[in-house]
Amino acid sequence: MKQFLTVGNWKMNTSLSEALTLAQAIKTDLESTIMPDVQIVICPPFPWIVSVSEIFMETNIKIGAQNISSQTIGPYTGEVAASMLSDICEYVIIGHSERRQSMRENNETIGRKVVTAINAGINPILCVSERQSNDTEGVIKKQISSALVNIENPSQLIIAYEPVWAIGTGLPASPSEVAEIIDNTIRPELRRIYGNLPAANTPILYGGSINHSNAMEFLKEDSIQGTLLGNASLNPKQFSRIARLTAEAKIST
C-alpha cells in the first residue's frame, strides 16, 4: 500500500451521468501525471461504483466504498457486504462522522466493519472524529482502540482524522492543531497497540474543509500523509490539483 493518499468521498451526490462526467474529467486531468508515491482513491455512491470503476479501469486510480455492512452475509435488507465489493473496491471508508451521527454507528459496529473489510482484502479508511469537547484525546483514543480491538496486523489500515466541526463547514482545523493531534494522540495510540514500526507506517489523513488553496498547508506537515476530501472531490479540477499538490509536498519525504 502507498504511504500517501488523496481520497475523494462523493457522499450521496451525483446522478449517474454526473458521476460518469466527473470520473471522466478526473481521469483526463490526471492521466498524464505520474505520481508513483500517491494513491488516488475515489469513493462514489454505491449504485455508481461499477460504472465509475470501468472509467478508471486502466489507470492507477482506485475505487473505494463509503461504507460496508458489519455483517458478512444474510438477511440484512439494504446492506452491502465487504465480499460483494472486494472485486471492485480496494478501499472503504469506515466510521465517517456523518454515519456515527445520523446512523448512530457506534465504536463496536465500526470495529466489526473494520474486521469484515480486512477479511475481504479491502483497506479500511477508519475515520476518527471528535466534536469540540474537552476530552478530544480520550474520545479519539477510544475510537481507535475499540475499532482495532480484533485487528492483529494493521498493515492495511489507514486513519483519517476529521474534526466534526470542520466537515463541510469551510472552517478547517489549523494544520499545526492537526499535526499535534496526530503526533500526541493518534500515532501514540497506534504505537501502544502495535509498536513503533506499524504505528509509523500507518498513513494518517486529514479531512475537513480542504480545498486547493489550503491543501498545501496541511500537506507540508510531516505528520499528515494525505487528505480525505468531501466537497473538493466533486470538482475535478480542484480534486486533481490537490492530488498533484500531495505528490509535490511528499516527493522528497
Ligand code: PEP
Ligand atoms: C468529509 O466528509 O470527509 C469531508 C472531509 O468533507 P469536506 O471536505 O466537504 O469538509
